[in-house]
Amino acid sequence: MDAIVSQIGDLAEAGERMIERLRRKAFLPDSRKGLNIRVGIAEAAQLLCCSTNRIRMAEDDGRLPSAPSSKNGRRLGYTIEELLHMRAVLNASPQRTPLDVPAIIAVQNFKGGVGKSTVTTHLAHYFAIQGYRVLVVDCDSQATTTTLFGFNPHFNITREETLYPYLSIDPTESDLAYAVKSTPWPNVDLIPSNLELFDVEYELAAAGSDGQSVLTARFRKLKEGLNVLANQYDVVLLDPPPALGTISLAVMQAANALLVPLAATTPDFCSTVQFLSMMDQVLQQLASAGIELDYNFVRLICSKFDSNDPSHAMIRSIMEQTFGAALLPVPILDSAEVSHAALRMMTVYELEKPIGTPKTHKRCRANLDEALGQIEQLVRQSWGRVTPAKEDEVLHASI
Template sequence: MVSGRKARIVLYLWRALGGKPNFSRQGGDMAIATKIEAAIVQKEDAGGKIARHASLLSQQLQQLRTRMYPPKSEKSLRPFLTNEVSKLTSIPDSTLKLLSSEGRGPIPGRLENNHRVYTLAQINELRELFASQKPADALRFLPRRREGEHLQVVAIANFKGGSAKTTTCVHLAHYLALQGYRVLALDLDPQASLSALFGAQPEFDVGANETIYAALRYDDAERRPIRDIIRKTYFDGIDLIPGNLEVMEYEHETPRVLAQKSGSGAIFFERLKLALADVDQDYDVVILDTPPSLGFLTLSAIYAATSMIITVHPAMLDVASMSQFLLMMGDLISVLNESGAQLDQDFIRYLVT
């Protein structure tokens, strides 16, 4: 019988060719698998093997997404029952039913049991309708920044990976959007888990110069306005600036620019804050998902943030790691202060995850 590893190779090949392998004979399929395996081992170095594995994983993830989210391979949000809508909007259930029967406002859908349901986009239409009809209570129905309030930029940060930074970002964005706030989620992590959770697979859905790097880069000819790289998500009220490996270019490019004193525009830590100023009036909250490091991107996020949430697992090693993170961050902020940076944050909180 063919070995387990060779059996997997044969199975993969025959699936690709649309045939059916035969593992019972010693020649034929087994011989082909042996030759292919030997050729792969002989010709591939470590880099080639890793690249091939990455390509296979990406293709399989894409196939999985196609199966999970038919027919367009896109995530979608479920509709909400009228009692759920009432809790989210402070609009009585009876009022919602009256609006529906009179044909006013968005027309709800119907489930198989004839229950009325609204999409999140329709819920936001209801909020706008009631806010316009009752200006004195507008903020109760349609939460927005009050006059004079600044844009809240919340950085979720920690030096240690796996502390639920991205999970926190997603849940916070979902919660705020369900309350009616306008949210921008910004993925600063090259691993792009936040982007993936919002339905953007970084290898396939995010092209060159479509990440935050496009708005931060030092090359004037290639730099893009931040508004050009913002995209809608399946979750109404949440926009996204996706990430992918391109984001790392900022970490590589900034030391060279600093050493050579080249590059035009603001110094590295100011660039993100200045870019966000262009969309200041479009959102109530910006959520920054930072990489698990204290590089130039994380420092830029800390400088741009009006508030910070530091995630930590309730375990001794994680708390010790956070202690080192805070010490390093304090030292680096002191260096930024010497360069003219002034950090003025509304709050810093610790979230046990």
Template sequence: MEEQSYPIELAEIDALASRAGRVIEKLRARVFSPGTAKTLDVRYNVRTAAEMCGRTEKAIRDAEDDGRLPTPDKDPDTNRRTGYSLADVNRMREVFGTLPHRAPDDPAMVLAIQNFKGGVGKSTVVAHLAQYLAQKGYRVCVVDCDSQASTTSVFGLNPDVDVDEEEDTLYPFFRHGGPSTLHYALRATYWPGIALIPANLGLYDAEYEFAARMVREQDFVLDRLRAGLETISDQFDVILLDPPPALGMISLSVLRAANAIVVPAPPNNIDFGSTAHFLKMMSSTLGELAQHGGTRGYDFVKILATKMNDQKSAHQAIKRMMDAVFPQDMLNAVLKDSAEIDNAAANLMTVYELTGAATRSETHKRCRVYLDAVGREIETEIRKTWPSHTARLRKEGIL
């Protein structure tokens, strides 16, 4: 039988991949310049620093005068303070006893930002939430479980150059006979308080490794990630999981490892339908897995409306429907569609990393309000799971 010829065959697909690869290389060459590392240039004035650490400006200056805090850097030309870094603010919190860490007896929060559909803003939420929590003084670990490695790139690593799947990602841990803890994969980042377990394309092989192990082993291997996270949880307040946008072995492992879930869902018909399907699949899948690995519950499951455009009547209508269908499950905060997020992402950055004149625009200020509201509401849900925070939450009028 004569083999049929097609207009688009493997050679054409290879050419498409090569052209796309060259574009990515140019972008990464610009963002990840040779010999440089990504840095956090955000500085806070004394008023903002005082608000962040829960003390007055006078308390900060008194602590500097009596030596409890170092003398702040000053501009040699103007002799004015150049501002405080996040590390400086955390040092203040340590001196004043206002770090918000959970107590040793409180469980670390393992929070998955999960939806089986791509393009819903999952990685955007992970990166901004991690940085919001870090600014508040929490110890955060971001675990990139997605072989596309978007979150890894945002945190300053070139997945193709800086990350070795045989040594740096979750892949070795998932392999038979792999490491017994996840300490090997932890990487410090340029953000004080944030550690990263990175990903790259090689992590996709873990899907096959998992499938093979499910066939040949009697153990319930889908709890492997959960066990691994327990080996590092004492170092963190919050562990954020960024899973692949698909139902696979890694996504199932994330469902088993998390003790809370936030589901990002844009308010349009297609994405809302996909979210409803995701929740149905999640329920069915967890029921099936419970028969083998035991029942798995969550401290909270919340739906976050993302990419909301108030100018679109369809978005408003679907958001009202979401509120009606999930009255107790929707976060009140909404992550609105913003050019500020898109512009930052084009440079593999977040809105929280922008500095200079860009931060004085009304667009930036509005976007920060949306992001802070999302972070604050999720932070509250996390704190509710920590017994040591109960008294403070009552004092704040939250409980």
């Protein structure tokens, strides 16, 4: 038995060393993840809902600096920092008003392999490109989201940098500000995770006869801490563990919106139905204990959808019949570009150039924008707003 345990430990150590090698290879020369994407003026105008002429005029009259050029005079495009500055100058920021409640979205499904962390990171970067201030909270001790943000949870993150000091039985932190880390994205912050966060589950399970009151206090504490922190952001994305444990329940109570990713397979559909049934029972039990949950929206989104697979089309049809309007109409397509980016510990939004063919990349990016844009619309609706019409649409309509 000792030999088996030792073998498992050796396998884990070998895996951690390989992750670090991959990370260092991906982020050469300084082994730190950077953000090197640039946006051309046409895409910038689309993102700012204005014309390219308006941007050029602002550059000509000095309100905006000109986009840097290469040696041959070709525009290099705008960085994300420059885009944020352009939004401020041109009054094109989508950020909420002080009266709008920050969206705190839990991306949850108890079925593993549905792309929960991939959806979370892509959603964070989508919101960032659109100009929102985003906080991502990795609540899963497997720390996939932390890894996708360029941190190695085994080598780079200590237990004191996770939610643990705040949620443990003997907390050493009274608020969550200590855990917030900056990321390569200027408007995206991260609270990371690592394997030691699971100690919270052990501690609360061993809380003894007073366990129920301890659990209730932890549920309320996470919500209170996130509500305070959320005042600095527009959108907070929570990535909980794929299991019904203490942290998952605390996340469910802290969120004000729920997004459930599920793949178009029979096992995923059946598992998601069980997840929803379990959620219903748990929410009733929490309500009876005086812990209320109130969501601005609950939506399911089909992830890893292969439009060329007839079985996927059939299962998606079943989803539509079952869930109706709660299923978002545009699925996230299963694309090699997403997989290739993940191998580099990136999202598609971080790629400087296509990894596969330009056609594949363009199709993948367009699908992600449309699919994740559905969630942006739900957030804006919760603020009582809709996306403003583009300048050219307004001009065309008035002719």
